[in-house]
Amino acid sequence: xxxxxxxxxxxxxxxxxxxxxxxxxxxxxxxxxxxxxxxxxxxxxxxxxxxxxxxxxxxxxxxxxxxxxxxxxxxxxxxxxxxxxxxxxxxxxxxxxxxxxxxxxxxxxxxxxxxxxxxxxxxxxxxxxxxxxxxxxxxxxxxxxxxxxxxxxxxxxxxxxxxxxxxxxxxxxxxxxxxxxxxxxxxxxxxxxxxxxxxxxxxxxxxxxxxxxxxxxxxxxxxxxxxxxxxxxxxxxxxxxxxxxxxxxxxxxxxxxxxxxxxxxxxxxxxxxxxxxxxxx
Amino acid sequence: xxxxxxxxxxxxxxxxxxxxxxxxxxxxxxxxxxxxxxxxxxxxxxxxxxxxxxxxxxxxxxxxxxxxxxxxxxxxxxxxxxxxxxxxxxxxxxxxxxxxxxxxxxxxxxxxxxxxxxxxxxxxxxxxxxxxxxxxxxxxxxxxxxxxxxxxxxxxxxxxxxxxxxxxxxxxxxxxxxxxxxxxxxxxxxxxxxxxxxxxxxxxxxxxxxxxxxxxxxxxxxxxxxxxxxxxxxxxxxxxxxxxxxxxxxxxxxxxxxxxxxxxxxxxxxxxxxxxxxxxx
Numbered sequence: 001x002x003x004x005x006x007x008x009x010x011x012x013x014x015x016x017x018x019x020x021x022x023x024x025x026x027x028x029x030x031x032x033x034x035x036x037x038x039x040x041x042x043x044x045x046x047x048x049x050x051x052x053x054x055x056x057x058x059x060x061x062x063x064x065x066x067x068x069x070x071x072x073x074x075x076x077x078x079x080x081x082x083x084x085x086x087x088x089x090x091x092x093x094x095x096x097x098x099x100x101x102x103x104x105x106x107x108x109x110x111x112x113x114x115x116x117x118x119x120x121x122x123x124x125x126x127x128x129x130x131x132x133x134x135x136x137x138x139x140x141x142x143x144x145x146x147x148x149x150x151x152x153x154x155x156x157x158x159x160x161x162x163x164x165x166x167x168x169x170x171x172x173x174x175x176x177x178x179x180x181x182x183x184x185x186x187x188x189x190x191x192x193x194x195x196x197x198x199x200x201x202x203x204x205x206x207x208x209x210x211x212x213x214x215x216x217x218x219x220x221x222x223x224x225x226x227x228x229x230x231x232x233x234x235x236x237x238x239x240x241x242x243x244x245x246x247x248x249x250x251x252x253x254x255x256x257x258x259x260x261x262x263x264x265x266x267x268x269x270x271x272x273x274x275x276x277x278x279x280x281x
Numbered sequence: 282x283x284x285x286x287x288x289x290x291x292x293x294x295x296x297x298x299x300x301x302x303x304x305x306x307x308x309x310x311x312x313x314x315x316x317x318x319x320x321x322x323x324x325x326x327x328x329x330x331x332x333x334x335x336x337x338x339x340x341x342x343x344x345x346x347x348x349x350x351x352x353x354x355x356x357x358x359x360x361x362x363x364x365x366x367x368x369x370x371x372x373x374x375x376x377x378x379x380x381x382x383x384x385x386x387x388x389x390x391x392x393x394x395x396x397x398x399x400x401x402x403x404x405x406x407x408x409x410x411x412x413x414x415x416x417x418x419x420x421x422x423x424x425x426x427x428x429x430x431x432x433x434x435x436x437x438x439x440x441x442x443x444x445x446x447x448x449x450x451x452x453x454x455x456x457x458x459x460x461x462x463x464x465x466x467x468x469x470x471x472x473x474x475x476x477x478x479x480x481x482x483x484x485x486x487x488x489x490x491x492x493x494x495x496x497x498x499x500x501x502x503x504x505x506x507x508x509x510x511x512x513x514x515x516x517x518x519x520x521x522x523x524x525x526x527x528x529x530x531x532x533x534x535x536x537x538x539x540x541x542x543x544x545x546x547x548x549x550x551x552x553x554x555x556x557x558x559x560x561x562x
Contacts, residue, residue, distance in 0.1 A: 008314045009293035030326045033289045037318030
């Protein structure tokens with residue numbers, strides 16, 4: 001999916017918000033915003049949002065000298081999610097459709113804003129998503145794909161969400177390769193975040209080779225591409241992976257909460273929807 | 282007042298919104314946004330919002346070839362305001378404090394969003410503002426200044442609002458020079474818009490020489506600056522003029538509805554407030 005024009009102001013909002021987390025030096029932030037402005041003019045029309053996001057967050061890291069501004073937030077998110085793990089495990093264990101409940105929880109992990117009032121939002125959003133209607137629900141196809149799949153490729157999104165992914169992986173009853181970002185970008189999960197969530201106990205962890213906040217195949221490693229092309233079932237979590245892979249003709253299922261109107265427009269659902277959507281359907 | 286960092290994403294939102302009014306050519310709009318990004322990096326830290334706005338709207342005009350994208354909207358706004366003039370005149374005539382009522386109506390003119398549901402908003406907002414508490418109210422100082430003033434300089438803001446200004450001018454009982462923008466910029470009032478509102482029947486109309494969406498003294502004509510420096514009472518309407526003149530030490534009164542959180546923060550009032558504020562107080 002190429003970036004929409006509405007993404008443009010949003011990138012500046014993101015750059016401003018992230019810069020303010022790192023520094024209170026207004027002139028430095030101004031410099032960051034100016035560099036973002038200069039940089040965007042060099043990105044071709046038709047680029048995907050994670051390609052642009054990659055540039056934006058690279059500029060922030062370069063100018064502030066901070067390679068992983070979200071490190072503490074990511075760790076805190078993961079710890080909070082881990083503290084809820086036993087409770088969520090019970091929800092799955094006592095549910096009629098364990099797999100569907102685990103899918104819902106995995107989407108809940110994609111929605112939580114850990115920035116503020118985390119506990120409150122976390123519990124509320126889990127509750128909402130456990131009973132929310134799907135705007136797109138290709139569950140039957142998913143179950144069919146899962147049944148015949150030999151191995152599942154699971155494309156991770158954010159740190160903390162990783163714990164919710166672990167719950168779903170435990171219900172898949174198939175070998176899983178869990179794919180994280182190559183290096184820190186926003187609050188996306190890296191290998192370190194996956195390990196902190198205990199993913200290595202339930203899946204093989206690999207990186208995509210890509211340092212963008214989404215899976216952009218042209219930036220991925222040959223090792224990942226080989227696994228990706230051979231996969232007979234791919235679970236893609238979150239908006240960034242959707243943005244990178246929405247035009248792909250692969251056995252892909254997108255699991256996400258729709259958190260902005262650009263994505264809502266692209267998927268043709270309402271903002272706030274939850275989606276389990278087969279690629280190309 | 283210098284631009285806040287939050288103004289940065291807002292300029293892109295404005296550029297996008299305005300460009301979409303003019304063209305549906307996405308690549309052309311993308312080009313505009315890129316030029317805005319390039320241009321902003323050349324504007325020094327510390328510039329005021331109208332200085333930046335001037336550049337943004339110049340780019341839109343240059344790339345689309347449209348000198349006055351808001352022409353029709355401005356005319357429509359003025360016509361709608363004129364249609365309400367007799368009713369508003371009656372409100373003033375039947376009020377206990379004619380001057381205060383005229384000030385409130387003049388602020389109401391500053392708030393109305395003529396873009397959508399104009400009639401509905403117009404009537405509703407007039408009603409609200411006629412009884413809304415001022416967040417800052419230097420009315421006593423204003424009355425004192427008015428009493429001793431020989432001539433009043435009245436800095437206009439938007440087209441349509443001009444009709445509301447006319448109502449206030451009629452209550453000032455002193456000679457008034459009504460100052461408009463030198464050339465079209467957003468929906469700001471030019472000489473043409475002032476004349477369409479009948480301002481020339483109640484005041485002398487002049488331009489500031491400035492083509493920015495606010496009064497930036499360094500871009501104003503010598504003719505205007507002479508009048509400005511000699512003025513013993515200046516009424517400054519709206520956010521753009523406030524942004525340009527907030528640091529001035531002159532007998533200035535700012536009349537406005539606070540429509541964004543940046544201005545709210547700068548004036549230290551809530552967003553949505555109405556303000557009659559003496560400069561430097």
